[in-house]
Amino acid sequence: MFDVVVKDAALAYGDKVIFNGLDLTLAGGECTCLLGGSGVGKTSLLRFIAGFSSEPSANRKGGLTTSGSVLCQDGFSLVGRIAWMAQQDLLLPWFSVIDNITLGERLRSSFFSRKKVPAEAMERAQHILKQVGLVNKSSELPQNLSGGQRQRVALARTLMENRPLVLMDEPFGALDAITRLNLQDLACELLANRTVLLITHDPLEALRLGHHIYHLQGQPATLTEAIMPPGTPPRSLENNKLMNLQGELLERLRNEEAHS
Ligand SMILES: Nc1ncnc2c1ncn2[C@@H]1O[C@H](COP(=O)(O)OP(=O)(O)OP(=O)(O)O)[C@@H](O)[C@H]1O
Ligand SMILES: [Mg+2]
Incomplete structure (x- = not known):
């Protein structure tokens, strides 16, 4: 490194x-x-x-x-x-946990394929969700999570970016x-x-x-x-x-x- x-x-x-x-x-x-x-x-x-x-x-x-x-x-x-993680979790309130985690992936894809996250990226997101202990919250909206859970989603999103x-x-x-x-x-x-x-x-x-x-x-x-x-x-x-x-x-x- x-x-x-x-x-x-x-x-x-x-x-x-x-x-x-x-x-x-x-x-x-x-x-x-x-x-x-x-x-x-x-x-x-x-x-x-x-x-x-x-x-x-x-x-x-x-x-x-x-x-x-x-x-x-x-x-x-x-x-x-570079990946960035702030005090405010900056989760998008209208997106589920999994959609927030894969947001970067979708934003970087072409406009027409934006709705579909590649299977490999989805698998990685599920694995990271498991690591942060939130598998059962995958389709929950951020408003239904505690502050700690929201920050774990933010950590998962940071890990998803996989930057050094x-x-x-x-x-x-x-x-x-x-x-x-x-x-x-x-x-x-x-x-x-x-x-x-x-x-x-x-x-x-x-x-x-x-x-x-x-x-x-x-x-x-x-x-x-x-x-x-x-x-x-x-x-x-x-x-x-x-x-x-x-x-x-x-x-x-x-x-x-x-x-x-
Ligand atoms: N865009 C800006 N325009 C003018 N002054 C700014 C701007 N951003 C920050 N400052 C000023 O620069 C100084 C440093 O700000 P900074 O946000 O880096 O501090 P910090 O150490 O992160 O503080 P905190 O611990 O409160 O987050 C502060 O006095 C702040 O008011
Ligand atoms: Mg500061």
């Missing part, structure tokens, strides 16, 4: 510089977590990596300017190799503590060996899932040195070292809030 290297990244909305001269390497096949206070620029960095902020419409809207590069170490472009780089923006932020722990375990199992960048406000989530944890802070924002917790994700809550690190990170985030 290839590293993704962000070099000398800069992004500003009008006069407001969110970050500049920012370097970050996402280790191939590992999970990098990004913590930071609200408004510091985490989503902006994710969008920068995904290339959204270089779209002409984005430039028009916010007076947005960007520079810097995002390169894959295997020498190929990132285009078509997965960008996740607070994917479990809206869930209760237990559902969240279960989804963390599931995501960790199902996204193993992909290159993942996960944004979270929760130090414990970062410590359970991340191989490398960075804290984005300040304006313009900079990254602190990486923390690399011992052991392999998903780490157990009974790990004392993890609890100590959680305390340290919470203290850091609180100080940042106090000085912002």
Whole structure:
């Protein structure tokens, strides 16, 4: 699996510089977590990596300017190799679970064959549904699902895209503590060996899932040195070292809030 290297990244909305001269390497096949206070620029960095902020419409809207590069170490472009998972599940309410999961497949097919998902893709979707424990919800509409189930559908849709780089923006932020722990375990199992960048406000989530944890802070924002917790994700809550690190990170985030 290839590293993704962000070099000398800069992004500003009008006069407001969110970050500049920012370097970050996402280790191939590992999970990098990004913590930071609200408004510091985490989503902006994710969008920068995904290339959204270089779209002409984005430039028009916010007076947005960007520079810097995002390169894959295997020498190929990132285009078509990214899956995105957000805090809001972004499920289409009029589509069933299986139709939501296979949405990308249908959108990419020709207009006339859009209604029919190829048998092979359907099989894969059923397999993923099984992995996320939702086989019996396949024809349910999103409105009939719990928040945790909806996020599992969103995870299934992300897996269906089968991309090597997965960008996740607070994917479990809206869930209760237990559902969240279960989804963390599931995501960790199902996204193993992909290159993942996960944004979270929760130090414990970062410590359970991340191989490398960075804290984005300040304006313009900079990254602190990486923390690399011992052991392999998903780490157990009974790990004392993890609890100590959680305390340290919470203290850091609180100080940042106090000085912002
Ligand atoms: N399109 C835009 N135009 C102008 N300013 C923007 C735009 N998008 C974001 N900002 C500002 O840029 C800063 C960084 O926003 P961003 O969404 O990246 O923060 P964040 O770290 O993801 O915050 P949160 O944790 O609340 O999601 C914020 O101050 C925000 O108000
Ligand atoms: Mg954000």
